Amino acid sequence: xxxxxxxxTLISESDIQRRTREIGAALSKxxxxxxxxxxxxxxxxxxxxxxxVRALDLDxxxxxxxxxxxxxxxxxxxxxxxxxxxxxxxxxxxxxxxxDIIDTGLTLxxxxxxxxxxxxxxxxxxxLLDKPSRRRVEVPVDYVGFxxxxxxxxxxxxxxxxxxxxxxxxxVVTPGEA
Ligand code: IMP
Ligand code: MG
Numbered sequence: 355x356x357x358x359x360x361x362x363t364l365i366s367e368s369d370i371q372r373r374t375r376e377i378g379a380a381l382s383k384x385x386x387x388x389x390x391x392x393x394x395x396x397x398x399x400x401x402x403x404x405x406x407v408r409a410l411d412l413d414x415x416x417x418x419x420x421x422x423x424x425x426x427x428x429x430x431x432x433x434x435x436x437x438x439x440x441x442x443x444x445x446x447x448x449x450x451x452x453x454d455i456i457d458t459g460l461t462l463x464x465x466x467x468x469x470x471x472x473x474x475x476x477x478x479x480x481x482l483l484d485k486p487s488r489r490r491v492e493v494p495v496d497y498v499g500f501x502x503x504x505x506x507x508x509x510x511x512x513x514x515x516x517x518x519x520x521x522x523x524x525x526v527v528t529p530g531e532a
Contacts (some may be wrong), residue, residue, distance in 0.1 A: 361518070361525035364507060365500055370482075370524065374402070377480060377485050377497050378409025381450070383411055388448040394398075395465065396420040398454030401511035401519065402482040402499070406452060417442050418477065434464035444474040454511045455483040460489040466493060480508060483524065500524075 390416050408413060420438035449469060456462055462479060469477055478480040480497040487504050502524075509521030510512050518525075 355445075359381065359514070360528040361447060361508065361521070362528060363523050364505065364526050365524040367522040368485065370499070371405070372523075373410045373499050374405045376405060377499065378411075380404055380497065381406075381478075382409075382411040382479070384518050385410075385448060386449070388412075389446075390414045390448050390450060391440075391444050392416050392444060393444075393449055393451045393469070395417045395451065396438065396462070397509045397519070399452045399482075402454055403452045405447075406480065415442055415515050416463050419465065421465060429497070434461075434468055436468070446473065447511060449474045449477045451477065451479045453479065453481040455485065455507070456481045456493065457485050459489045459493045460491055462493045462495075463491045483507065483512075490521075 358416060384499035392407055394416070395507050396418050397400070397420070407416060417440040418438065419436065419440055420439055450501045451462070451465065451469070455464055466477060466479070468477035471481045478496040479493065481495060482499040484495065484498040484501045485504055486501060506514065506527055508527055509524045511519050512524070514527050518527075
């Protein structure tokens with residue numbers, strides 16, 4: 355693929371595939387027999403979600419949500435702007451939220467509260483990547499693909515200004531290089 359930045363591979367495509375299958379197998383055991391709704395947070399989760407749901411040996415309903423994330427100070431109050439909401443009810447059902455990366459934790463903290471208000475039977479969170487050193491609010495995360503240092507990463511759904519989501523590996527962008 356044509357790139358205008360230098361991108362250093364951090365996690366290879368095969369490592370991501372192996373780990374996704376591992377998580378899928380664990381979730382398939384844990385969630386057997388449940389009335390499962392898989393919630394993907396757009397846009398970043400679409401690639402990991404597509405891979406993970408295919409690694410689930412379960413009946414699932416898939417739905418998407420898109421929220422606006424503000425970087426400001428008021429965000430810890432739990433307010434969140436929903437740009438696109440789920441197209442199904444989650445009351446009494448088991449919810450699995452799929453995220454690309456947890457950074458400050460604010461997005462998931464808010465989304466989790468919004469979904470909790472709808473009285474699901476349970477909420478689980480799975481993320482491809484976790485940057486714990488950047489956390490501002492604690493969120494209970496059930497499955498983490500890979501824990502990474504404080505790098506800005508792209509690929510597997512993650513973007514830099516809208517680009518590089520389709521890279522099949524996770525890479526670190528080195529700025530200023532053509
Ligand atoms: P949080 O609310 O700070 O946890 O933000 C999570 C969101 O920030 C993710 O869903 C990503 O869209 C974005 N994000 C955080 N770190 C990165 C990164 O290294 N690369 C690309 N997007 C990121
Ligand atoms: Mg995102």
